[in-house]
Amino acid sequence: MTTTFSGRSGRLVLASLALAAVAGLSTTAVAVARDDAPSSPATSAAATTTSPSTSPATSTAGGAEVSETPVGQQPVPGYTGAGGRFLELDPAWVQPGTTVRTGDGWSAVVSPDSSRFRLTAPDGRQWSTRLGLTADGSPNLLSATRLMLGQAGEGYVVSTGEPGQELTVITLRSDRIRTALVTGGVPIGNGTTEDGRAYRTWFSGGVLRTAVALTAEDPRQVALHYWGVSGPGEGSDHADPETVDLMPAPEGTYCLTGEPGSGTAARCEVPRDESQLPTPDVTTGQGVGRSVAFPSGTYGRLQRGERGLDLVLTGPDGAPQRVAIPGAGYAELITSELRIDGRTAYLVQREGGDSTAAFLAVVGDDGPFLARVAAGDTYFGSGFSPDGRSERLVVAGGGTALYSQIELPGGGGDVRLWRLDDAGTLTAVAVG
Structure with a gap:
C-alpha cells in the first residue's frame, strides 16, 4: 500500500517515551523537545558495525553502527487479509549510542545516556533534541526500521522501557526541529483507554498503524488508523506551518478472527448496538x-x-x-x-x-x-x-x-x- 502524507521534504522522528503499562491510559503524553538549529558535525571515534536485532525483545550493544532494516523484512506474527494492514514488522531496536545509518547517507543515534536524539545529514549538518527519561532510568532504544512518510520524509522511532507505550513526534521542518501534537481523539502507542478498550500500534509497510477496540468486551472488532503529519503537499502555495500535528487517518472497522500468525482480518460493519457505538472523538x-x-x-x-x-x-x-x-x-x-x-x-x-x-x-x-x-x-x-x-x-x-x-x-x-x-x-x- 502506498501512503501519501502531507508536508514538503523533511525528516520525521517518532520518539516513544514508554512508561510501564498502566490501565486506564487514554491520552498520549507528548514530551516537549527544544528547537535546535543545525550544528557542525561532531568528531567521534570509529565504531564497530553490528547487525540489528531480530526480535523486539532483543537489542544490540551500544557504541556500534547498524544499517537500517529495509521495509518488508523481519515480519512478526500478525493477521493476513485487509490488504496487509495488520501484518507487522519488527522494529529492530538498538541500544543508546548505536548509530543507525540509512542507504541515502543520513544517520540517527540516541546518545549513550539516552538524553538526546541526533540526526546527521549526508553533508555533515546535525540537529539534536532532548528526549524524555523515565524515573526508573530505562534506556531510550532507537529502531533500525525507518518509517516511510511520503512527502513528509522519513521517520525514526525511539522507545523507552516497554516499547511503544507513548509516542513523541519530532519533525525537521524549515531547518528546525519541532515537536508534533497528537490530534484527532485517537490514542497512539500500546495500552488501554479509560473505558477499558485495548489499543495497539505497530510498524506496517513503512508506516505506523493503530487499532482501537470498539468495546472493552470484544477486542477483536477494531477501528483502524494510520498516522500522518500535517503540512503542505508538493506544489502547494502554503507556507510551512509553525506547528506540526500528528494526525490519524481512519481506514475503517475491521473484525479479527483467529490468533496472530494464523488469523485473518476483514472489513466489518459498524455495530448497531447502542452500547457498542464508537467512543466520541474530541473534536476542535x-x-x-x-x-x-x-x-x-x-x-x-x-x-x-x-x-x-x-x-x-x-x-x-x-x-x-x-x-x-x-x-x-x-x-x-x-x-x-x-x-x-x-x-x-x-x-x-x-x-x-x-x-x-x-x-x-x-x-x-x-x-x-x-x-x-x-x-x-x-x-x-x-x-x-x-x-x-x-x-x-x-x-x-x-x-x-x-x-x-x-x-x-x-x-x-x-x-x-x-x-x-x-x-x-x-x-x-x-x-x-
Whole structure:
C-alpha cells in the first residue's frame, strides 16, 4: 500500500517515551523537545558495525553502527487479509549510542545516556533534541526500521522501557526541529483507554498503524488508523506551518478472527448496538480564514466569497475546489478528516439561533459536494426543537462514524447512526 502524507521534504522522528503499562491510559503524553538549529558535525571515534536485532525483545550493544532494516523484512506474527494492514514488522531496536545509518547517507543515534536524539545529514549538518527519561532510568532504544512518510520524509522511532507505550513526534521542518501534537481523539502507542478498550500500534509497510477496540468486551472488532503529519503537499502555495500535528487517518472497522500468525482480518460493519457505538472523538474547529491541514495532504479553509461562505479544499496538487455552505452565522470547519462508509468527507458546523446546522462535504470523482440529508425526524446538527427535544451530532471512532444523540423532554432518548450511500445521501438509522 502506498501512503501519501502531507508536508514538503523533511525528516520525521517518532520518539516513544514508554512508561510501564498502566490501565486506564487514554491520552498520549507528548514530551516537549527544544528547537535546535543545525550544528557542525561532531568528531567521534570509529565504531564497530553490528547487525540489528531480530526480535523486539532483543537489542544490540551500544557504541556500534547498524544499517537500517529495509521495509518488508523481519515480519512478526500478525493477521493476513485487509490488504496487509495488520501484518507487522519488527522494529529492530538498538541500544543508546548505536548509530543507525540509512542507504541515502543520513544517520540517527540516541546518545549513550539516552538524553538526546541526533540526526546527521549526508553533508555533515546535525540537529539534536532532548528526549524524555523515565524515573526508573530505562534506556531510550532507537529502531533500525525507518518509517516511510511520503512527502513528509522519513521517520525514526525511539522507545523507552516497554516499547511503544507513548509516542513523541519530532519533525525537521524549515531547518528546525519541532515537536508534533497528537490530534484527532485517537490514542497512539500500546495500552488501554479509560473505558477499558485495548489499543495497539505497530510498524506496517513503512508506516505506523493503530487499532482501537470498539468495546472493552470484544477486542477483536477494531477501528483502524494510520498516522500522518500535517503540512503542505508538493506544489502547494502554503507556507510551512509553525506547528506540526500528528494526525490519524481512519481506514475503517475491521473484525479479527483467529490468533496472530494464523488469523485473518476483514472489513466489518459498524455495530448497531447502542452500547457498542464508537467512543466520541474530541473534536476542535477552525473559524473563517484559518487553514486546517489534513493527513491526506488536503488543506481546508472557510472563506467568504461574493455569494456567501465557501469551504475551499486544496489537494496536494495545489488546485483549490469550492463548496458553498448555506445559511448565516458563525461557522467552523472541524479539524478531523472523516471517513464515513468508505468516503472521505469534511464537516462544517454553522450556528443559527437555538441550533447548529451541520454540512458534510464529500469527496467525489468530480470534486467535493455537500451530502443531501434524507427527509426524516432527525436533525443533522445539534440544538433544541420547539417541543423541548434536544439533539447532538457526535463524531466518533476516529472520524469513522457520525451519530445523533436525542434526548426527549420527558426523559429517555434515542441514538441514530448516520449512513452515507453511494449517491451521497445521509440517512439516520435507529441503533439497537
